[in-house]
Amino acid sequence: MSTLTVDQPGKSVLMMGNEAIARGAIEAGVNFCAAYPGTPSTEIAESLARVAEHFGLYAEWSTNEIVALEAAAAASLAGLRAIVAMKQNGVNVCSDFLMTISLSGTKGGLVIVAADDPSAISSSNEQDSRNFAKFADLPLLEPATFQEAKDITKWAFELSEKLGLPCMIRSVTRLSHSRGNVKLGEIPEGRPVARFEGAYIAGAFVAIQHSALHQKLEQAREAFEESEFNWYVGPEDAKFIIVTSGSGWFYSREAVAALGLGEEVGILKIGTTWPLPERFIIDHLRQATEILIVEEVDPFLEQNIKVILSEQAKTLGPIEVYGAKSGHLPGFGDINQDKVARALASIKGLEYRTRDEVYAQRASDLALPILPPRMPTVCPGCPHRASLWAIKAALKLDGRDGFVTGDIGCYSLGAGPAGFWQLKTLHCMGAGTGLATGFGQLGQFGFNQPVISVCGDSTFFHAAIPGLINARFNNSNLLMVILDNGGTAMTGFQPHPSSGYDALGRPAPVVEIEEVCKAIGVEVKVRDPFEVDQAIEDLYDMLQEDGVKVMVFRRKCYLVESKEKGRKRVFVEPEKCIGDDCGCARFCSRVFNCPGIIWDQEAQKAKIDEVVCTGCGVCATLCPRGAIVVEGG
Amino acid sequence: MEAGKGPVDLEKEVLNEGLCASCGACVGICPYIKVVKDRVAIIEPCGISEGQCYDFCPRTPTDIAALERRIFGEESPDSSLGSYISIEMAQARDSETRSRAQYGGVVSALVTYAMNQGEIDAAVLTRPFDGSLMPTSVMAEQSSQVLGCAGSSYITSATLAELNKATKQPRGAIGVVGIPCQVMALRKMQASKHETGAKGVKLVIGLFCTWALSYKGFNEFLKGKVDPSSIKRIDIPPPPANILVVHTKEGTMEFPLDEIRGSIKPTCNICYDMTSELADISVGMVEGIDDWNTLIVRTPEAKRLIDKAKQDEVIESRPLEESRLDHLREASLNKKRRAISEIVKRTGDEKNLLYLRLSDGESRKFL
Ligand SMILES: Cc1cc2nc3c(=O)[nH]c(=O)nc-3n(C[C@H](O)[C@H](O)[C@H](O)COP(=O)(O)OP(=O)(O)OC[C@H]3O[C@@H](n4cnc5c(N)ncnc54)[C@H](O)[C@@H]3O)c2cc1C
Ligand code: SF4
Ligand code: SF4
Numbered sequence A: 001m002s003t004l005t006v007d008q009p010g011k012s013v014l015m016m017g018n019e020a021i022a023r024g025a026i027e028a029g030v031n032f033c034a035a036y037p038g039t040p041s042t043e044i045a046e047s048l049a050r051v052a053e054h055f056g057l058y059a060e061w062s063t064n065e066i067v068a069l070e071a072a073a074a075a076s077l078a079g080l081r082a083i084v085a086m087k088q089n090g091v092n093v094c095s096d097f098l099m100t101i102s103l104s105g106t107k108g109g110l111v112i113v114a115a116d117d118p119s120a121i122s123s124s125n126e127q128d129s130r131n132f133a134k135f136a137d138l139p140l141l142e143p144a145t146f147q148e149a150k151d152i153t154k155w156a157f158e159l160s161e162k163l164g165l166p167c168m169i170r171s172v173t174r175l176s177h178s179r180g181n182v183k184l185g186e187i188p189e190g191r192p193v194a195r196f197e198g199a200y201i202a203g204a205f206v207a208i209q210h211s212a213l214h215q216k217l218e219q220a221r222e223a224f225e226e227s228e229f230n231w232y233v234g235p236e237d238a239k240f241i242i243v244t245s246g247s248g249w250f251y252s253r254e255a256v257a258a259l260g261l262g263e264e265v266g267i268l269k270i271g272t273t274w275p276l277p278e279r280f281i282i283d284h285l286r287q288a289t290e291i292l293i294v295e296e297v298d299p300f301l302e303q304n305i306k307v308i309l310s311e312q313a314k315t316l317g318p319i320e321v322y323g324a325k326s327g328h329l330p331g332f333g334d335i336n337q338d339k340v341a342r343a344l345a346s347i348k349g350l351e352y353r354t355r356d357e358v359y360a361q362r363a364s365d366l367a368l369p370i371l372p373p374r375m376p377t378v379c380p381g382c383p384h385r386a387s388l389w390a391i392k393a394a395l396k397l398d399g400r401d402g403f404v405t406g407d408i409g410c411y412s413l414g415a416g417p418a419g420f421w422q423l424k425t426l427h428c429m430g431a432g433t434g435l436a437t438g439f440g441q442l443g444q445f446g447f448n449q450p451v452i453s454v455c456g457d458s459t460f461f462h463a464a465i466p467g468l469i470n471a472r473f474n475n476s477n478l479l480m481v482i483l484d485n486g487g488t489a490m491t492g493f494q495p496h497p498s499s500g501y502d503a504l505g506r507p508a509p510v511v512e513i514e515e516v517c518k519a520i521g522v523e524v525k526v527r528d529p530f531e532v533d534q535a536i537e538d539l540y541d542m543l544q545e546d547g548v549k550v551m552v553f554r555r556k557c558y559l560v561e562s563k564e565k566g567r568k569r570v571f572v573e574p575e576k577c578i579g580d581d582c583g584c585a586r587f588c589s590r591v592f593n594c595p596g597i598i599w600d601q602e603a604q605k606a607k608i609d610e611v612v613c614t615g616c617g618v619c620a621t622l623c624p625r626g627a628i629v630v631e632g633g
Numbered sequence B: 001m002e003a004g005k006g007p008v009d010l011e012k013e014v015l016n017e018g019l020c021a022s023c024g025a026c027v028g029i030c031p032y033i034k035v036v037k038d039r040v041a042i043i044e045p046c047g048i049s050e051g052q053c054y055d056f057c058p059r060t061p062t063d064i065a066a067l068e069r070r071i072f073g074e075e076s077p078d079s080s081l082g083s084y085i086s087i088e089m090a091q092a093r094d095s096e097t098r099s100r101a102q103y104g105g106v107v108s109a110l111v112t113y114a115m116n117q118g119e120i121d122a123a124v125l126t127r128p129f130d131g132s133l134m135p136t137s138v139m140a141e142q143s144s145q146v147l148g149c150a151g152s153s154y155i156t157s158a159t160l161a162e163l164n165k166a167t168k169q170p171r172g173a174i175g176v177v178g179i180p181c182q183v184m185a186l187r188k189m190q191a192s193k194h195e196t197g198a199k200g201v202k203l204v205i206g207l208f209c210t211w212a213l214s215y216k217g218f219n220e221f222l223k224g225k226v227d228p229s230s231i232k233r234i235d236i237p238p239p240p241a242n243i244l245v246v247h248t249k250e251g252t253m254e255f256p257l258d259e260i261r262g263s264i265k266p267t268c269n270i271c272y273d274m275t276s277e278l279a280d281i282s283v284g285m286v287e288g289i290d291d292w293n294t295l296i297v298r299t300p301e302a303k304r305l306i307d308k309a310k311q312d313e314v315i316e317s318r319p320l321e322e323s324r325l326d327h328l329r330e331a332s333l334n335k336k337r338r339a340i341s342e343i344v345k346r347t348g349d350e351k352n353l354l355y356l357r358l359s360d361g362e363s364r365k366f367l
């Protein structure tokens, strides 16, 4: 049973941050959830979809984040409570609607969860989505604990309804993806009737709307002054105060404890970070002469607090502010207890050592032989490896220095060794095809390199279709390769419009990628990338033709396929393997480099790592000696 | 035969210079070298410094005299047509074969015969028209497949790759039909220290060849003029016609040769061999007589096969008129002169003949 359905108020349950957010929505009686998967936000909508039938709520995977937000806003305008969850980049995608829905206002509680990925572990950029709340004049909440993740979410619905404004929650990987105890609240019963009334027009008397919006924000500020999500711990008269929000709370508390500064340093933790609760902050900083601001990614809190300090300079007197600007904390990347403790120690002139250096050395010495050094790569059995090899071969055969414009998906790794370094540009969803349509117009300037854009099946629906239509409309020259592995693989294989099932696993109509392309009027071929030689030939042929062409490389992610159909055993017949000799030169383990193939140093032969191998068998078709055998053919 | 060179050198000296003949000798050995249509490329350097690819290529340094000694037991005494036992004109006796063949059908008839007699178990052929302008390479294992490959395509296909594939699945005795660059590559494969499918080749039938066309160029030329899938035969009648004739299901079309010359593969301009001098048997046209072939028998083994084929009434022959033979010699010598002068134009050095390792005496004849 999901922790989301446990109906025992007061019970303490271990939950992932994202589940706690989903639970908060359930406790707020959420009716509608729309999202596009993206790390670290995915589990929010995923857990809500799992209990959708149980609670009679609606949940969908939308084609992209702006559509998700618009769909959820519709539910709000009809008086329902709705939630959208997205990763940081999703906020950029939906920003156009965000900037206008704030003007028109909303009705039912509408909560937008933006999950940031500090240090960009699973992203193409690092950003601080809190800036968007300020930019769009929306109230912003930042949970610091698992309990708060739930409670803030629940409260955000009430606040949104009260203000008639969407409310934004900012999470970060550390909170979204770790687990902690959460005390459950009540689950409301009953389902409201949806009905649309009135009009929500952004753009009518904008200046008036904008000033009304500022008044709503003032109301939010008033509510924040009294919020239970802002608190202070530490000595009454502390001269040194850490001001923090979100994940910074954990780290600050641990750092203070580690340095034994509990008697001396206070922590002011803010859960409502835009607009800031000014009075609350001033009250707690009256005694302070030094503050350290601890937050993840941009100095958002730092800059906004500095504004308050300067406005209140007379009341508060001079306060030294430490943080990103002073260089004590980075202002980029993730933070941790260590970084905070180091900052604190350096300000305080204390000695601080993370862990015993001898111990650290010994630990890394021990770990090295166990962990084989591996470059980031796509999974064993991933069809993208074969697709990118085919692309590389076709471009080399073509001989005109063609190149690949990349996109966001597992295949983004194609910018590195996993894709034989083929991707030469990498930005945001849809950018590969957008760039390609531009490159394809440069013929009149002497440009004669063929351009291949790659995009995933999910990315195609998300953001690449307008680029393709543009290419067709303006008669560009490009070959778009759609790497169709049957789902949104990077985030855990969520369905998309051509998957044939929906967020709840129910059968859904299929939007065929090739039919969309045909309707746009471009030449389209569908091939299996595991038939590598055929794939190379077809790509080569398409590169010789002018105009806009689409190749769909269709092959299901083999991790999924082998789970569904069972795994075939693949092994090497050592007597046939010629290894380092001319005729092979260790192609499988050295060049094709599937993690399932290893080089047996002792035997000087290739070997299949049967624990890792998924049994896809593509290496067997590539081995020049037929040394790799798939059991049962 | 130049030791110590590999794919990096092959790429630099042959592929990047546009000198690849798309013979296929380097294709199918390993996963690094690929062919599509008639384009050969090294997808990624394998890191090996001394490789089969470089060794086999007909456009890497080749000691012609050494190959001749290996095949014929002596260097060729004849600078125009190479070593031979006899030159005559011949044709297939079977009228079906003749009607489907390019000229007299000697090639198709001999390959079929050799397979039926058990002289060879398989034959590496080229199917000239297969629904597209691009010919396909075929490893025929049944004699009934041979006639399906009759006719000439003026585009080269990487036919020898079939031999490399044979390393994976060994076959018995193999026959090969190829144009001169392919025959030269095949002989280099046989002479190489490497284990190759060419070691099983027992019969080499070489075709005459003045030049071949690049797929890309010829395809673009025919675009909008001829539907490639309807082509039944392409012929270049002897001078002074100066035309290329395309026979399709719909009818016959003629194009001035001068419009097509731009599509001739650059490597053909440095090719020194018109009559497949290193083959066991060489076959070409007889100028002005459409259903006969010129037949050059070069090795005793080949002579034995030809004699048997005549006895069994598979082919018939007549003496070739002296004037025609002179004409053939002149044509061959012309190709050599053109090649040497083109090579020297490229290298700017009469001592540097690129891939050709000729004795000083031999090369001086053509300078
Ligand atoms: C590119 C090319 C250029 C030629 N130039 C001349 C020339 O200048 N003067 C001349 O006298 N003869 C030339 N020939 C040879 C001629 O066209 C005939 O192939 C030859 O006379 C044999 O005739 P046939 O009737 O016995 O052939 P068939 O019985 O029809 O047999 C033809 C054989 O040729 C092979 N073949 C067809 N296309 C190719 C190809 N592209 N590459 C390799 N093998 C192929 C097939 O496998 C088939 O077995 C050329 C052939 C080619 C392929
Ligand atoms: S590709 Fe084949 S021959 Fe080469 S190392 Fe792998 S198993 Fe051995
Ligand atoms: S493996 Fe051998 S044949 Fe292949 S590219 Fe390398 S040296 Fe050449």
Ligand code: SF4
Pocket (backbone or CB within 6 Å): B010, B014, B015, B019, B020, B021, B022, B023, B024, B025, B026, B027, B040, B053, B056, B057, B058, B059, B158, B185
């Ligand atoms: S001529 Fe033949 S061996 Fe040489 S590079 Fe071309 S295909 Fe390879």
